[in-house]
Amino acid sequence: MKLLVCAMETSSNIHLKELKKHLSDDIELVGVFDKELGNPMYDLTALAIMGFIDALKKLRFFFKLRDELVEAAATCDKVLLMDSSGFNLPLAKKLKQKYPNKEIIYYILPQAWAWKKGRVKKLEAYCSKLCSIIPFESELYTQKDKITYVGHPLLDEIHHFKEKLTQSNKIAFMPGSRKTEIKNLMPIFKELIKLIPNKEYILIIPSKFDDEYISRTYGDISNFTISRQAHETLQQSEYAFICSGTATLEAALIGTPFTLSYIAKKLDYKIGRTFVKLPYIGLANIFFDKMGKKCIHSEFLQEDVSVEALLDDxxxxNKDKFFEDSKLLREYLKNGSSKNVANIIQN
Structure with missing residues (x-):
């Protein structure tokens, strides 16, 4: 079988790597994905964009890429689209128009439950099967036969969960992966560690950052131990301070108590709050809200992020309650998604 794949994000390729473990060896991947997984049409580094101006400059390239993928689909048996709805939804439309009977599978759906609910109708119109990683996501969809909750990929990718709370004297710090996030949070983290003595302060830095970028973006980090292994470090740490994002869900699943903090540009935050009508920004908290339970961790946003607030939290x-809640969270998400998605592709 030849499978056309469009996985443009780093996170999508982590999920694709796990998925590939469950696919038959005779399935050939064609399209856009990490070169470690086969022979893609383009290296992912060619697709990286930073900001609106860069996106405009590459607009012609992305139109060309879309057309090339549509042509490549002619020799493929099925299509797998992952995340990146800004590119993949228009691609799905073109594929559906040209190959009305070809099976199009969408894995890691756009977060229509948070904003832009109009994408639901497009997904139902263009795609054959929708693989959901959010338990309540299917509530938005009318074509229930198309959407399946497959589990959550983090339950495949996290290999160890805490069996009990431990005092390791290690505290993890994750100030995000975007330059603005890092520059906003690092000064606060640097002051915070002065007030939490006799600990090892571990700064988790994405592996894609080189030394020059780290020096320019993080500043003086001589008081921190550097780690490139997020899951392993969270497993070893007794506590963590984390920027909003997937890392908060990872810590919640592992069982490491943490505080979420986030400082965005004022205009970006105002726009985000205008369109996203949710009581929380942390995924674990959103899940607990859907379960009718109180939030699992604190959230400090914008002006509320301070050394004093984080230290008080x-x-x-209540770390014991957090630990018990982390078990409930794993039960709520049930299982990993990779094997179930592989079965959908191969059936």
Whole structure:
């Protein structure tokens, strides 16, 4: 079988790597994905964009890429689209128009439950099967036969969960992966560690960052131990301070108590709050809200992010309750998604 794949994000390729473990060896991947997984049409580095101006400059390239993928689909048996709805939804439309009977599978759906609910109708119109990683996501869809909750990929990718709370004297810091996030949070983290003595402060830095970028973006980090292994470090740490994002869900699943903090540009935050009508920004909290339970961790946003606020949360958080809640979260998500998605592709 030849499978046309469009996985443009780093996170999508982590999920694709796990998925590939469950696919038959005779399935050949064609399209856009990490070169470690086969022979893609383009290296992922060619697709990286930073900001609106860069996106405009590459607009012609992305139109060309879309057309090439549509042509490549002619010799493929099925299509797998992952995340990146800004590119993949228009691609799905073109594929559906040219190959009305070809099976199009979408894995890691756009977060229509958070904003832009109009994407639901497009997904149902263009795609054959929708693989959901959010338990409540199917509530938005009318064509229930198309959407399946397959589990969550993090339950495949996290290999160890805490069996009990431990005092390791290690505290993890994850200030995000975007330059603005890092520059906003690092000064606060640097002051915070002065007030939490006799600990090892571990700064988790994405592996894609080189030394020059780290020096320019993070500043003086001589008081931190550097780690490139997020899951392993969270497993070893007794507490964590984390920027909003997938890392908060990873920590919640592993069982490491943490505080979420996020400082965005004021205009970006205002726009985001205008369109996204959710009581929380942390995925674990969103899940607990859907379960009718109180939030699992604190969230400090914008002006509320301060050294004093984070220190108070660290000192007063009910860590035993958090640990028990982390077990409930794993039960809620049930299982990993890779094997179930592989079965959908191969059936």
């Amino acid at each position: 660290y000192n007063n958080m």
